[in-house]
Amino acid sequence: MDITIAGISLYYIISWFFIYSFLGWVWESAYVSVKKGKPVNRGFINGPLCTIYGAGAVSVYLILKPFDGNLLILYAGGVVTATLLELVTGWLMEKIFHTRWWDYSKQKFNFHGYICVGASLGWGVFTVLLFQVLHPFVSWLTGLYPQSVGKIVLLIVTLLYLVDFISSAAAAFGLSKAFAKAEDMLEDLTVYLQGTRVYETKEEIREKLESVRNYRRLQDSLEWLSGRKQEILERFESLVQDRRLLDAESYMEKKRELEQRLDEYVKKYTDIRKKQSRIRKRMVCAYPELKSQFKTYREKHQKKKTD
Structure with a gap:
């Protein structure tokens, strides 16, 4: 029928x-x-x-x-x-x-x-x-083409489509969490840099980090963090010398801590990138405006629990 x-x-x-x-x-x-x-x-x-x-x-x-x-x-x-x-x-x-x-x-x-x-x-x-x-x-x-041939082709295409759709959906479910994780890391880095007083205001830090806030440019994020590491250290050194905030021993200790923290952030970003499947990487490239709403969803979910 x-x-x-x-x-x-x-x-x-x-x-x-x-x-x-x-x-x-x-x-x-x-x-x-x-x-x-x-x-x-x-x-x-x-x-x-x-x-x-x-x-x-x-x-x-x-x-x-x-x-x-x-x-x-x-x-x-x-x-x-x-x-x-x-x-x-x-x-x-x-x-x-x-x-x-x-x-x-x-x-x-x-x-x-x-x-x-x-x-x-x-x-x-x-x-x-x-x-x-x-x-x-x-x-x-x-x-x-005859319907008899078309129905066979249609059956094969439909099965391949369903397999592809299911695998893509499975990859997409974890994509938002990866976005949120990268965003949380940037927030931590913002707070830490503000504490070091390398930059004057939180807005200045956010402006510096703007190029790495989007997960679709994760590779750019790694390059930015690696390239700006020396700049941040130089600003820190200049700031300390100009304001005479620390003695030599404290300065070296603080500089090592700052360098270590920056290395940790680069490593974390590298780990996030390595863990992403080929499908997720393609999705990020395919949708330049892709944005995570996971943090908003998580905050709403937590608010419901407390209410």
């Missing part, structure tokens, strides 16, 4: 989902690769698929198919439908993985960083293109 949704065979719906997911991956990967100047495998899973594009394109098509002759309704419907999908997806991924995968906070007229007017208007254009250009091509493509 052939299952249908909105009068369309489930076989075609699933086929379209994977095709649009692949086309979305091509678009996203190409855009981010050009922007970053190096190849980037965009998407939540490791394979060449962006699930949100597949789900979005199929959902928009099924919902707006009765209006495929009215461009105005298609545009407005695309704006609303795709925006709602992006909002729900972003919210769910943050709640499940405690990680923000994209962030429109810097864009005008955004809603909690999940959606913004600019992106929503773009989804409307995409919807019109979907009905006028993309879907006729995708329908033609799925008609090139």
Whole structure:
């Protein structure tokens, strides 16, 4: 028995989902690769698929198919439908993985960083293109081969997709904790440097550490900490000499302590990086705006316990 949704065979719906997911991956990967100047495998899973594009394109098509002759309704419907999908997806991924995968906070007229007017208007254009250009091509493509062959290919692709999705989800669950751990280390370093009085204010320290606050630039963090170690020691030496804060013996002891602490932070950052799987490293590279919400989640959870 052939299952249908909105009068369309489930076989075609699933086929379209994977095709649009692949086309979305091509678009996203190409855009981010050009922007970053190096190849980037965009998407939540490791394979060449962006699930949100597949789900979005199929959902928009099924919902707006009765209006495929009215461009105005298609545009407005695309704006609303795709925006709602992006909002729900972003919210769910943050709640499940405690990680923000994209962030429109810097864009005008955004809603909690999940959606913004600019992106929503773009989804409307995409919807019109979907009905006028993309879907006729995708329908033609799925008609090139017999269903008997297509069902076998679809079964194999679906199984590979599920395996990939499960492994990616497992990696994503621990990603936010790694983010929070790196953030906690930077907070400790900030407090320690403030205590040494190497920098005048906590704001100055935070400014110096800004380049290492994001986990996606962990390698930059290591280079920064290693490169700034000498600068920090020199500032400490200058500060002591100018203000005559310590005698020679105390100065050497304090300098050794400062040097040891900086070495410890570099080692801890190195250990965090080594422990991250290939999948997590790819996710960090694929989503430049990736942010951890684990500390916020942890604080809320602890507050509930005390209330």
